[in-house]
Amino acid sequence: MLESFQIIISLLDSTIRIATPLIFCAMAGIFSERSGIIDIGLEGKMLLSAFVAATATFLTGSPILGLFGAILASCSASLIHGFACITNKGDQVISGLAINILASGLTITLGIALFSRGGQTPPLASEQRFMPIDFPFLDQLSFVPVLGELFVEVISGHNVLVYLSVLAVFFTYYVIFKTRFGLRLRAVGEKPEAVDTAGISVIKMRYQSILIAGMLCGLAGAYLSIAHGAGFGREMSAGKGYIALAAMIFGKWNPIPTLFACLLFGFLEALGVRLEGVELIWIGEVPVQVMQALPYVLTVVLLAGFIGKARAPGAIGVPYSKES
Amino acid sequence: MSDSNIIPKWLSVGVIPLMNLFLAFCVSGLFIFFIGENPFRAIFVMIKGAFYYPGAIGYTLYYTTNFIFTGLAVALAFHARLFNIGGEGQAYVGGLGVGLVCLIFDQHVMGFLVTILAILGSVIFGAIWGIIPGYLQAKRGSHIVITTIMFNFIAAALMVYLLVNVIIEPGQMSPETRDFASGVGLVQIHIFAKYLGLEMAMSPLNLSFIGALTVSVGFWFLVWRTKFGYELRSLGHSETAAIYAGIKVSSTIIIVMAISGGLAGLVAINELLGVHNKLLLGFTAGYGFTGIAVALMGRNHPFGIFLASLLFGALYQGGTELDFEFSSITREMVLLIQGLIILFSGALAYMLNPLVERFYLKYYGSINSA
Numbered sequence: 001m002l003e004s005f006q007i008i009i010s011l012l013d014s015t016i017r018i019a020t021p022l023i024f025c026a027m028a029g030i031f032s033e034r035s036g037i038i039d040i041g042l043e044g045k046m047l048l049s050a051f052v053a054a055t056a057t058f059l060t061g062s063p064i065l066g067l068f069g070a071i072l073a074s075c076s077a078s079l080i081h082g083f084a085c086i087t088n089k090g091d092q093v094i095s096g097l098a099i100n101i102l103a104s105g106l107t108i109t110l111g112i113a114l115f116s117r118g119g120q121t122p123p124l125a126s127e128q129r130f131m132p133i134d135f136p137f138l139d140q141l142s143f144v145p146v147l148g149e150l151f152v153e154v155i156s157g158h159n160v161l162v163y164l165s166v167l168a169v170f171f172t173y174y175v176i177f178k179t180r181f182g183l184r185l186r187a188v189g190e191k192p193e194a195v196d197t198a199g200i201s202v203i204k205m206r207y208q209s210i211l212i213a214g215m216l217c218g219l220a221g222a223y224l225s226i227a228h229g230a231g232f233g234r235e236m237s238a239g240k241g242y243i244a245l246a247a248m249i250f251g252k253w254n255p256i257p258t259l260f261a262c263l264l265f266g267f268l269e270a271l272g273v274r275l276e277g278v279e280l281i282w283i284g285e286v287p288v289q290v291m292q293a294l295p296y297v298l299t300v301v302l303l304a305g306f307i308g309k310a311r312a313p314g315a316i317g318v319p320y321s322k323e324s
Numbered sequence: 325m326s327d328s329n330i331i332p333k334w335l336s337v338g339v340i341p342l343m344n345l346f347l348a349f350c351v352s353g354l355f356i357f358f359i360g361e362n363p364f365r366a367i368f369v370m371i372k373g374a375f376y377y378p379g380a381i382g383y384t385l386y387y388t389t390n391f392i393f394t395g396l397a398v399a400l401a402f403h404a405r406l407f408n409i410g411g412e413g414q415a416y417v418g419g420l421g422v423g424l425v426c427l428i429f430d431q432h433v434m435g436f437l438v439t440i441l442a443i444l445g446s447v448i449f450g451a452i453w454g455i456i457p458g459y460l461q462a463k464r465g466s467h468i469v470i471t472t473i474m475f476n477f478i479a480a481a482l483m484v485y486l487l488v489n490v491i492i493e494p495g496q497m498s499p500e501t502r503d504f505a506s507g508v509g510l511v512q513i514h515i516f517a518k519y520l521g522l523e524m525a526m527s528p529l530n531l532s533f534i535g536a537l538t539v540s541v542g543f544w545f546l547v548w549r550t551k552f553g554y555e556l557r558s559l560g561h562s563e564t565a566a567i568y569a570g571i572k573v574s575s576t577i578i579i580v581m582a583i584s585g586g587l588a589g590l591v592a593i594n595e596l597l598g599v600h601n602k603l604l605l606g607f608t609a610g611y612g613f614t615g616i617a618v619a620l621m622g623r624n625h626p627f628g629i630f631l632a633s634l635l636f637g638a639l640y641q642g643g644t645e646l647d648f649e650f651s652s653i654t655r656e657m658v659l660l661i662q663g664l665i666i667l668f669s670g671a672l673a674y675m676l677n678p679l680v681e682r683f684y685l686k687y688y689g690s691i692n693s694a
Contacts, residue, residue: 116652303466
């Protein structure tokens, strides 16, 4: 009993660590896609900002500057995306894909040119990273059974970006559903003509949305390389941007359900690692690849309408021109 | 997005794509310059690596073969306005088809027959991996872009599982199957040349290249000379018009995705039957994604795709030479160039149109109207 409790605690703990970058990216995806811009480029923006975060932190010694660098890099990628598919009305999927491939090539090329370490950045010392924060009253609380342990092991002891990711969810929810800006943003994604008729610039709204998305992806990247990890490794984002995309669809473009989708996908990955080499009764050993594929399979099943219906914003993927 | 109808075709199909490509190379050159190397020397090294050394052309054409297959796969779907990002996964699963056929039959059936069955296997397995997203798009309304992305990841997980746990050669550490029996496979061109008494440098170029050229001609015929090609292009121009014309939209989508997946699956014959002679992890190496760049650059026409594949083949082969000649730039530079080509030739394809239109009207328009 006690042992299985320990296992659950450690599973929940790693779930949160794995889910954090997914949450940032999925919220970024919501901002972008709710305004009508498909964002396949989450992966690339996260990778690029992870690289810039680690590089800037290594060169300046300050993780705060690293974080700003990450946000700047990610927003620049967003602006390229915007220039291609808002200003020039190019294809949004192609543009996102270009950003992903560009980010892969750019991070490795620059990494090798700057540090000659095969694409990695030099390791960062702990004072150059966002380190785990311990909450106050831990000692007193640890005596409380179950809840105390849950607090000490799962809630407390993460780095600041983990807590920020939870804030990002509420921020996204508040901005999109409770502000005038959010109302306009959703309208731009559903019926841009209507927003245009009301005298609001569709172009400006969409640029603002993808810039917010850029900032959030920057936080995800910084989490990978200067908070959770201690430096950048090539292809470090490893498909997390696509999982976030899946989580966003799974959460039906709504922040709170998307948060739970991210946690679910994080939990599946944590469970997969945990179950490696373990024989389960009735089932036998569950291959880790099943757990890896499950988020994608679930998303495909959901999209196909077998469990509820996921409906994308109405004007998604369509460039806006005033004349037509 | 459509071509301008102000400027003549030779400008919109010939000059503007070349200008976009030129822009992509200029930006790549700027990156090389900022890294502190000479961009012109890098180009020189790559051209030499792709064409000059013995066997270099063979390697270039071997890469070209892969890109023709994946480029055609993406292009066919584009003609029906479907965006198949799943070429990578379809090629990977196509490899499973090749592997299974060879492992099951190669001890019992003569090599020639096994090879033909294996080629069929690659097409059928690739097609299956295209049909499922096609079906989900046609009948359940799932967005094909998202499903094909998801299917790439599902394919990767499936292949790792099978190669690590099921079809791995017993007693072997690295995740790959045993070698196929010796009679199985496609002849490499340099061996073929030797039979004819010609001396050619060794390279992995094999009969798949001829296959790719044949398939390109078939592609042209299918898209522009058959009823089905007409239907899929109508669907690409306007779905409502296609419905009014009595075209069965869902079955067309599914068949297009089947053929597209099958084309991507053919990468496996070049890689597995032509070169590796076994099924191994990650043999697709991003060729499926490069196919998107190839299709965009080649304007979805087989001849354009051939030229674009040749360019990418040269970039891939020439890129390996960068590793030897430079200390600070490597073959990953090619990935950067590829990203920029997708950006300029794809997402920004029509950026230059207004500029060229203005120039054209200024210098030729007055002559025409006079």
